[in-house]
Amino acid sequence: MKNRNTVMALMLSCPLAAAAQSSVTLYGVTDINVEYVNRVGAVPVAANGFNRGAGDKVFRMDAGGLSGSRWGLRGMEDLGAGWQASFVLESGFGSDNGALQQAGRLFGRQAFVAMRHAGIGQLSLGRQYTSIFEALANFSPTAYATQYEPVVLQAGPNFREDNTVKYTGQFGPLTARAHWSFGVGLALPQTVGVATPIGGNGEVPGQFRRDTAYGASLAYAAGPFGATLGYDQWNPTIGTSSGTLRKAVVGASYTFGPAKVMGGYRWGQNKNAADVVIQRDDFYWIGANYQLTPAVGLTLEYNYDNVRSLFGDTQVANPWQVAFIANYAFSRRTDVYLSTAYARNAGLMLESLATVYANSLSLGNSYAAANGQRSMVGVALGVRHKF
Secondary structure, three states, rough: HHHHHHHHHHHHHHHHHHHEEEEEEEEEEEEEEEEEEEEEEOOOOHHHOOOOOEEEEEEEEEEEOOOOOEEEEHHHEOOOOOOOOEEEEEEEEEOOOEEEEEOOOOOOOEEEEEEEEEEEEEEEEEEEEEEHHHHHHHOOOOOOOOOOOHHHHHHHOOEEEEEEEEEEEEOOEEEEEEEEOOOOOOOOOOOOOOOOOOOEEEEEEOOOOOEEEEEEEEEEEEEOEEEEEEEEEEEEEEOEEEEEEEEEEEEEEEEEEOOOEEEEEEEEEEEOOOOEEEEEEEEEEEEEEOOOOOOOOEEEEEEEEEEEEEEOOOOOOOOOOEEEEEEEEEEOOOOEEEEEEEOOOOOHHHHHHHOOOHHHHOOOOOOOEEEOEEEEEEEEEEEEOOO
16 A cells, blocks of 8 residues: 555656646736827838828827837746757737737747757747847847837848747857748838839748848857857848848947947848849947946947948938937836937938838838938837836
8 A cells, every 4th residue: 555655646746847847938028108200201112102201290109119019928848868948939019009010920029949958059940030130139239129229220121030940059158149041031012212022931942042041140258248240141032033131240348337338330232133232331330338326227329321332322321320218127127218319311210211111111100201301300208017
């Protein structure tokens, strides 16, 4: 009888032990603000005859100032012998209207499954961020703030990609990443200067290169110093063939006391299906974070884009932007913020033909400068809660 009870106790304990080695976490962010922007025009698309219009000032409620609103599920299972399986499903939504973002995808921000070994690294498959986007995250002064950060100009409109295989390895102070996408799943509409839409879903029989992408990055972090470099290439459909959008980046940061300074450079070259350069630019950024008190944080960032050529025009006025953020944390989960920016020779987020107005199309709020306008100012007051 004693042996029988012992066996039953062991059998009952097995499911509990297995359950203790796995977990699923619900998490998210809700971020919303009231914003003022001047000289706002329409995004130039075929429906309005590619006309940005006269424009005017606008007061509006905006979803996502410091962070894109989202909810997600993150799961992990310990498989033993150093192996782990995990998944991430993350959905973006507009906290102002409840609508799905990322073109209405249920899990448009991230959706992947991964296998990881502590001594080898992680291999993940699904919809994921590109290697340079993740590498630059620690070198963006605003931490990719949704509202005014020119992330499309910095990392490309394809900073999330479908059908992606990615490797991530941690080796002491070094983090290595490399990825390949069989089909990015991004299509940008025709705008002025772009004769046809750009991009597509890829995975077309007999056209292996079409809408594929790949990239790699290496990041170093030890003590107060950090640095990164990376490369990204997207081969989007342009007409009936594939073009090439290339980017190479370097970045560095240094922390001293309550301050962190950082900056970087991004080389860019885009070619159409005929292998003709349609865009060539050099993008620079520099900025700092300063923790004034345990509750008050300040951020200042400057961006400058040296446009060497854009659809044959070599006399484009170089756009630049300065942005400032002040936020007050009530707790680890809740903060309020003031975010403001001034852009010259482009709309906020440096929105222009150079970005194919991808920011405005994605966010649903135009930052396209009206016809004849050379500058734009934005101010937002908001609240963010993390769970």
